[in-house]
Amino acid sequence: MCRAVEQFARRELGEPPQPTDHAEFRRRWLLAGRQGLVGSVVPERYGGSGLDAVAATAVLEALGHGTPDTGFAFSVAAHLFAAVMPIVEFGTEEQKQRWLPALCSGERIAAHGITEPEAGSDTLALRTRAVRQGDHYVLDGAKAFTTNAPVADVFVVQAVTTPGGGFFGLTAFCVEADTPGLTVGPPYDKVGLRGSPTADVRLDGCVVPADHVIGAEGAGAGVFAGSMKWERTCLFAAYLGAMRRVVESTVEHVREREQFGAPIGTFQAVSHRVVDMVLALESARLLLDKAARGLAGGSEDEVAPALAKLAVSEAAVRIGLDAVQLRGALGVLTGGDAETLLRDALPSRIFSGTNEIQKNNIARALGLGGSRRTPRRRAAATPGRATDPRPPHRPTHRPTHRPTD
Structure with a gap:
């Protein structure tokens, strides 16, 4: 399925249309619906493909790898994980029958x-x-x-x-x-x-x-929290595909571009930067895969999706910057895959909860996010009496009888 998705993306999803060209966007959306992309994780009885989170991330990575229009892949993921999955997981049967089939086929957008x-x-x-x-x-x-x-x-x-x-x-x-x-x-x-x-x-x-x-x-709030687990895990797979595409084109570029009589890829400063790009990509993929496997298995862990979101978004920005740098002046020309990735990566550190919020959530899960405890004030020392930081003992209940004489 992933190979078919990549071929579809290369064939049908080239450069993004103008933001106001809604007819072209809908044409693409209907085609994506026929490929099963806009309802991939919805159960088959409602018109979806019934994929779990692991398979869904693989499909979205293929979509991101096949098209330079990462915005379209982002729209597909936002539709699916932030709007459709709340209906799947929390909707009534009547609601599912009413909305899901058309949302899965591409006839309607959420x-x-x-x-x-x-x-x-x-x-x-x-x-x-x-x-x-x-x-x-x-x-x-x-x-x-x-x-x-x-x-x-x-x-x-x-x-x-x-x-x-x-x-x-x-x-x-x-x-x-x-x-x-x-x-x-x-x-x-x-x-x-x-x-x-x-x-x-x-x-x-x-x-x-x-x-x-x-x-x-x-x-x-519970509905929103559920959708965020899907979004922070699966949506970012599209960025894995985009990063992989740019890493591949960067390797090709440094092999072919010559300076001082040799391909620039033979220079250690260049080759090490490319290795760092690969390291960032593969590390991010491992964290996202772990989060997807947890989600597919019913895990309630909130740390794995947050770590995956952090890793993928930061890697996308870093790889975009490195790809621009390694292309030199070519990297800052509009329309190139390096500068396009960088521009598309910048919002990833903000949406689905900023990266600072993700770090707060992770710290809280580690027991580090609570409010500071106010130091207990020590009693002033009285001459001839030892000080004790503990408060004096007080009975926790009133006596139920009068003391005898």
């Missing part, structure tokens, strides 16, 4: 609305509100940096149903794109991932039926 102008990494600070009114909810708010928003048919939207409720205050909704009050802003003009259409979304009095709630009211 987007995930979580980030807001005032709430990025702090997902519990969302301002979008959902108020229950009988058999429906009314949603008001704004979402930012929403991948696939300009072309989406279905939005998975996180909103606050219990203000101040913290983890249990969020609820996830499926909102159809043609819902009155839902509007999508113009596509962003981004430095990287240009083949992935992205925009803001506004919700002004959107009436959403109560049976469009994913999971249950108050379960939104």
Whole structure:
């Protein structure tokens, strides 16, 4: 299957279209749907391919290796892991039958609305509100940096149903794109991932039926956490493919480019840099494979996906920089595979939780992320009395009888 995906990507997915060319994006999307890419991990009974996380990462790496349009691969992964998998894992049977077949075939596209102008990494600070009114909810708010928003048919939207409720205050909704009050802003003009259409979304009095709630009211944070495990693990496989493609072209370049009468690949400074690129790629692949195997096996480990996200994103930036450097002036010309990888890699350290947030999560799992303990104040010394840092013993209950005389 991976070979077929690579051949399809080379044949059909060349340079990314303009961000406003939605017709061309949809043409590509339908073709990807026929290849089984946009529903790869969805069970077969709902129109998907039924792949597990390990197989899904292999397929996405093949997609990233076959096309220079990493933005399109990113859009496929965002659709699948951030929007479709919440329906698979938390949706009712009726919801699955209603939405999944068309989302797997490529007829429809999904987007995930979580980030807001005032709430990025702090997902519990969302301002979008959902108020229950009988058999429906009314949603008001704004979402930012929403991948696939300009072309989406279905939005998975996180909103606050219990203000101040913290983890249990969020609820996830499926909102159809043609819902009155839902509007999508113009596509962003981004430095990287240009083949992935992205925009803001506004919700002004959107009436959403109560049976469009994913999971249950108050379960939104759990739904989001589940989608992030898929996204932080599987989405980044597309970058493995892009890195592998650039490493291969870099090796070819340093073999052919001659200076001082010899191929530059024979110079130790060059060859060692290429070795470092290979080391970064292969190390990142091992961590991502470990995370994928854990996810496929039902592991609840949150450290492995965070480590994989860190390793892949940092490796992608480093390999992009090295590839540009080894090409010299050719590396800074627009349209080259080295500078394209670098531009596409820059956002990877930000989305799906910034790399700083990943380090916080890992530190917390290691028992290092708690709040500092305030040092206990020692009692002042009294002449003739030894000081004891322990508080004096006090009874933990009141006596139930009077002392006898």
